[in-house]
Amino acid sequence: MAPTKAPDSSRRSDRSRRAIHDAALALVTEVGYRRTTIEGIAARAGVGKQTIYRWWPSKAAVLMDAFLGLAGRAAEDAGAGSGSGDTGESAPGIPDTGDLAADLKxxxxxxxxxxxxxxxxxxxxxxTAEGIVDAKLGAEFVHKLLDPQLALYVTRLRAAQEAGDVRADVDPRIALELLIGPLMHRWLLRTLPLTHAYADEIVDYAVGGLAPRA
Structure with missing residues (x-):
């Protein structure tokens, strides 16, 4: 008689983690951050509260981990769908084809x-909304999600400076806000649609202002 195979505990843990992540994201979408609870996440995921507390110290930690995983998968999907042959890269996710405007667009x-x-x-x-009133959550959101992404823009803009496409006196950390700020403003206010055409215009305006003066 063949021996019984022991259950794979790591696979079971991965399934539980994914179920908890999915439950946390679903609840924060449906009822908001403040009304999302560890109890609600556990019930939705079909696990006990002690399982969640074994891996995360708080609701904020669960949601942050879940969101970082979701954002990471979205970035991987976007990268897989936008591959276009051999191009150099100044950093992962930021193309450097030699055409700054095209790369930023x-x-x-x-x-x-x-x-x-x-x-x-x-x-x-x-x-984002909860991070405004919860300074600790807001700082964690910026540190774990936004700062790594913004660092990629800084690297690309510095490469453009070295190539002579951006003025030497430009601070890349401030310059990137010319690109990100308008997107966030329109997204937060929902006053006008957020489109590719709008993104292209932002790049054209920003690159025009950053270029060396005649």
Whole structure:
């Protein structure tokens, strides 16, 4: 008689983690951050509260981990769908083809797609809003999600400076806000649609202002 195979505990843990992540994101989308609870996440995921507390110290930690995983998968999908042959890269996710405007338009269009994705939009809005009143959550959101992404823009803009496409006196950390700020403003206020055409215009205006003066 063949020996009975022992259950794979790591696979079971992965399934439980994914179920908890999915439950947390679904609840924060449906009822908002403040009304989302560890009890609610556990019930939705079909696990006990002790399972959640074994891996995360708080509701905020669960949601942040879940959102980072979701954002990471979205970025991987976007990268897989935008591959276009052999191009250099100044950093992962930021193309450096030698055409600064074209490279930035590619990145900002992908950002627009993420911001318009219903699966990402609702939890992003919930965490953004709560981060305004919860300084610790807001700082964690910036440190774990925004800062790594902004660093990629800094790297690309510095490469453009070295190539002579951006003035030497420009601070890349401030310059990137010319690109990201307008997108966030329109996304937060929902006054006008967030489109690829709008992203392209932002790049054209920003690159024109950053270029060396005659």
């Amino acid at each position: 590619l990145v900002l269009r992908a950002t627009v797609d993420e911001m318009n994705d219903p699966a990402l939009e609702a939890p992003t809005r919930a965490l």
